[in-house]
Amino acid sequence: MTTRFQQRAAPSTGVGRRRKMKFELSEEQRQEIREAFELFDTDKNGLIDAHEMKVAMRALGFDVRKDEAVRLIEGVSSEGAQHISLYNFIEVMTEKISERDPRDEMLRAFQLFDEDSTGKITLKNLRRVARDLGENMTDDELQAMIDEFDRDQDGEINEEEFINIMTNNDDF
Numbered sequence: 001m002t003t004r005f006q007q008r009a010a011p012s013t014g015v016g017r018r019r020k021m022k023f024e025l026s027e028e029q030r031q032e033i034r035e036a037f038e039l040f041d042t043d044k045n046g047l048i049d050a051h052e053m054k055v056a057m058r059a060l061g062f063d064v065r066k067d068e069a070v071r072l073i074e075g076v077s078s079e080g081a082q083h084i085s086l087y088n089f090i091e092v093m094t095e096k097i098s099e100r101d102p103r104d105e106m107l108r109a110f111q112l113f114d115e116d117s118t119g120k121i122t123l124k125n126l127r128r129v130a131r132d133l134g135e136n137m138t139d140d141e142l143q144a145m146i147d148e149f150d151r152d153q154d155g156e157i158n159e160e161e162f163i164n165i166m167t168n169n170d171d172f
Contacts, residue, residue, distance in 0.1 A: 023094065023097070023098035024094075025090070025093075025094055025097065029097065030090065032060065033060065033089065033090050033093045034086065034090070036056040036057075036059045036060050037056055037086050037089050037090075038086075039056070039059070040052040040053075040055055040056045040059075041086075046085060046086060047083035047084065047085055048083060048084055048089065049082055049083050050066050050069040050070045050073055050082065051066060051069070053069040053072070053073065053084055053089065054066050054068075054069040056089070057069065057093070057096070060093065062093075062096055072084075072092050073088075075092075076088040076091055076092055103163065106162065106163050106166045106167075107159065107163075109162075109166070110159055110162045110163075112129075113125050113126070113129055113157075113162075115128065119158060119159065120154075120156035120157065120158055121146070121156060121157040121158075121162065122155075122156050123139060123142055123143055123146060123155075123156075126142045126145065126146065127139065127142055130142060149161050149164070149165050151164075
């Protein structure tokens with residue numbers, strides 16, 4: 001599976017040393033972060049405060065409290081600063097994104113499909129998601145999608161089947 005998150009090896013500085021993996025954002029991720037920052041930089045001065053940062057982070061999928069946003073600002077800005085620049089916001093978000101557990105992210109995505117919390121993605125769930133995304137698909141087409149990945153043949157997609165779809169794992 002192609003993920004939106006990329007890791008690249010940083011050059012080694014010595015013979016026999018292990019290469020350290022450095023997390024880098026994709027250009028699409030950088031753009032999303034920039035757009036969230038600019039949306040909440042209401043006075044357009046290139047800075048956002050802790051409340052605006054909290055809301056911007058929530059828009060990017062991170063649920064933080066205001067006191068955590070204050071600590072994050074203090075961690076990357078000069079002493080006593082109450083605002084964060086776009087550059088420092090990207091730095092904070094890069095760290096936050098690198099700490100995400102891919103399996104947890106996939107399970108969150110599963111829950112978006114499983115709106116009735118049954119632990120399964122049904123034809124009804126898939127129909128709603130397709131409609132919400134503006135996809136004009138027949139029930140037969142949607143059912144064919146389910147059938148392709150439904151390993152236990154119960155007519156629905158469970159969490160493990162969904163994880164296998166997301167990781168492109170055909171060996172389950």
